[in-house]
Amino acid sequence: MITGSTRLAGVIGHPVRHSLSPALHNAGFASSGADWVYAAFEVAPGEARSALDAMLALGIGGLSVTMPHKDAVAGLVDELEPAAAALRSANTVTLTADGRLVGASTDGEGFVGSLAADGIEVAGASVAVLGAGGAARSVIDAVARAGAATVVVLNRTSQRAEQAVALAPNVARVGTEADLAGVHIVVNATSIGMGAPPEATAEVPFDPAVLGPEHLVVDIVYHPLRTPLLVAAEARGARCIDGLGMLVHQAVGQQVRWTGLVPDAAAMRAAAERELAARHQ
Numbered sequence: 001m002i003t004g005s006t007r008l009a010g011v012i013g014h015p016v017r018h019s020l021s022p023a024l025h026n027a028g029f030a031s032s033g034a035d036w037v038y039a040a041f042e043v044a045p046g047e048a049r050s051a052l053d054a055m056l057a058l059g060i061g062g063l064s065v066t067m068p069h070k071d072a073v074a075g076l077v078d079e080l081e082p083a084a085a086a087l088r089s090a091n092t093v094t095l096t097a098d099g100r101l102v103g104a105s106t107d108g109e110g111f112v113g114s115l116a117a118d119g120i121e122v123a124g125a126s127v128a129v130l131g132a133g134g135a136a137r138s139v140i141d142a143v144a145r146a147g148a149a150t151v152v153v154l155n156r157t158s159q160r161a162e163q164a165v166a167l168a169p170n171v172a173r174v175g176t177e178a179d180l181a182g183v184h185i186v187v188n189a190t191s192i193g194m195g196a197p198p199e200a201t202a203e204v205p206f207d208p209a210v211l212g213p214e215h216l217v218v219d220i221v222y223h224p225l226r227t228p229l230l231v232a233a234e235a236r237g238a239r240c241i242d243g244l245g246m247l248v249h250q251a252v253g254q255q256v257r258w259t260g261l262v263p264d265a266a267a268m269r270a271a272a273e274r275e276l277a278a279r280h281q
């Protein structure tokens, strides 16, 4: 029940009406007993400052930030957590009790957290990341912070791969498809495979013939959940993890920051799956 003491959180983005975040977060608040509600706010490009001013004026306790505002928000908050500072990008804003805005980037910790929830340890592992966009950079930064032994980055545009590698110079290097056979964890962080019928393609980001039972393949694309890469990797005997785990766990990290309470990741995943299934009917 919404009362006079209910706190408000939401997502800002453009476009944002398709976002899974309201379903995810409201299920999370219900699971932890937090007296919070979560809404979606359509915020036009260039209007991030106005959204943060509204947050302060209305006492909105937390915001998720999505395209195209992540980089702008990182430059506008009072303080950045370390991952957000390294990435110069924030997907989370928290209003503190003393009225300050703190920016965080929870995508990478969500990636590592989702693997940990499945019993997979990143520390000491060799990881290959396909892609060098915003999501890939979060993953590269987080697996390096979590103690990955090596991180090989493959990207269509080599200059962006070199920039991404600079996030973790001690363990990361630019690689090629020849590196994939020798790593433990292969992560698709490109947008290849994204899209439901009729726009879906059978495209995969690399030749799955290099995969075998020794590989763990994570596709961070979650629309559809079973991407062409995961279908092919499963056929090769690889262990597979879909992109919803990262989405859920980055949202868990946001709620912990906003409410101090830990929501139930399984309840949040179930809500997101129901929402995705409803859209495909």
Ligand code: NAP
Residues within 6 Å of the ligand: 107, 130, 131, 132, 133, 134, 135, 136, 155, 156, 157, 160, 189, 190, 191, 192, 194, 220, 221, 222, 243, 244, 246, 247, 248, 250
């Ligand atoms: P982005 O910044 O636009 O980066 C896109 C990446 O995909 C770039 O590395 C790009 O390579 C590569 N790419 C795109 N089309 C390609 C093609 N045809 N061939 C080869 N490479 C191609 O996007 P993003 O924000 O990083 O998101 C990437 C994907 O991750 C999206 O599907 C998004 O939905 C998903 N995602 C999932 C989560 C989650 O929680 N599971 C979180 C964030 C994002 P170039 O550099 O050469 O252009």
